[in-house]
Amino acid sequence: xSATTLALVxxxxxxxxxxxxxxxxxxxxxxxxxxxxxxxxxxxxxxxALAGFTLVLGYAIRTWxxxxxxxxxxxVLLLVFGLQWLRKAVLRxxxxxxxxxxxxxxxxxxxxxxxxxxxxYAGIDLFGFLVSLKGVFLExxxxxxxxxxxxxxxxxxxxxxxxxxxxxxxxAATGFALRRPLAAVPENTMKYxxxxxxxxxxxxxxxxxxxWFRAGHESVGWPLGEWxxxxxxxxxxxLTRALVALLATRPSxxxx
Amino acid sequence: xxxxxAFGWFxxxxxxxxxxxxxxxxxxxxxxxxxxxxxxxxxxxxxxxAVVALMTCFAGLLVRDVRR
Numbered sequence: 001x002s003a004t005t006l007a008l009v010x011x012x013x014x015x016x017x018x019x020x021x022x023x024x025x026x027x028x029x030x031x032x033x034x035x036x037x038x039x040x041x042x043x044x045x046x047x048x049a050l051a052g053f054t055l056v057l058g059y060a061i062r063t064w065x066x067x068x069x070x071x072x073x074x075x076v077l078l079l080v081f082g083l084q085w086l087r088k089a090v091l092r093x094x095x096x097x098x099x100x101x102x103x104x105x106x107x108x109x110x111x112x113x114x115x116x117x118x119x120x121y122a123g124i125d126l127f128g129f130l131v132s133l134k135g136v137f138l139e140x141x142x143x144x145x146x147x148x149x150x151x152x153x154x155x156x157x158x159x160x161x162x163x164x165x166x167x168x169x170x171x172a173a174t175g176f177a178l179r180r181p182l183a184a185v186p187e188n189t190m191k192y193x194x195x196x197x198x199x200x201x202x203x204x205x206x207x208x209x210x211x212w213f214r215a216g217h218e219s220v221g222w223p224l225g226e227w228x229x230x231x232x233x234x235x236x237x238x239l240t241r242a243l244v245a246l247l248a249t250r251p252s253x254x255x256x
Numbered sequence: 257x258x259x260x261x262a263f264g265w266f267x268x269x270x271x272x273x274x275x276x277x278x279x280x281x282x283x284x285x286x287x288x289x290x291x292x293x294x295x296x297x298x299x300x301x302x303x304x305x306a307v308v309a310l311m312t313c314f315a316g317l318l319v320r321d322v323r324r
Contacts, residue, residue, distance in 0.1 A: 086314070203307060206286055210292075221299045
């Protein structure tokens with residue numbers, strides 16, 4: 001397995017793990033307050049919808065886009081995703097934004113679930129079902145995007161999917177064994193690492209994809225070829241560490 | 257109509273997120289890069305120019321937000 005493939009699998013696994021931790025908190029909150037049948041039905045329905053969404057979107061992107069345009073589309077999506085993760089990670093690391101807290105999320109969700117009216121259909125509580133479905137689907141769509149963008153560009157969709165499914169199973173197994181939110185997971189550090197990887201890969205591929213705009217649609221070549229990729233990732237890491245150091249020294253002010 | 261609006265918001269929130277300026281500057285920088293590519297600029301100029309511009313915009317936006 002090449003270093004690039006290893007980085008791809010690692011990034012997909014960690015990104016999926018973080019998203020599934022958030023989804024698990026919602027399902028756990030619905031399961032304990034509204035009943036496990038409703039919560040798990042909602043999660044299962046979301047998983048089926050996500051599988052269909054992945055197949056349709058993956059087929060459409062792979063079939064309709066030429067190579068340089070695929071690099072551009074994938075690169076731009078990864079860049080926009082990655083920079084959003086990175087922005088929050090820098091603000092959190094420099095103390096400018098509250099850290100992500102699964103215990104607080106669990107308390108919010110259980111509080112809302114306890115106040116909601118109970119409407120059942122075929123023995124399933126609709127509130128628990130819908131909140132579970134929405135939570136798993138929304139977090140899952142980000143996983144789908146990351147799996148497809150990384151997987152399609154590197155030609156390793158199956159491997160990327162296995163990494164995401166493994167992350168999901170690990171979160172579910174650990175979470176159900178503990179029966180509480182996975183608050184001990186270093187979610188913020190993981191999000192920071194994923195943000196750097198998404199942004200690095202996104203920069204690399206989107207620049208390659210700019211070749212679609214010139215005659216012949218040939219991809220733009222990087223100085224040093226594939227070796228430029230780890231350097232781009234390191235450059236983003238260095239910039240964000242410098243920003244954390246710079247912003248942490250200024251008077252505190254929470255950013256929206 | 258409500259369903260359509262909710263569908264639109266879902267995709268906006270997913271792709272653009274809570275800071276639309278990030279997507280805007282990515283499009284602007286890559287648009288400039290596309291212009292360079294179309295004009296026949298050498299590959300290293302396009303690649304290094306895009307990286308420097310993306311990093312400068314990201315750092316500038318973040319520092320400006322915090323100091324505001």
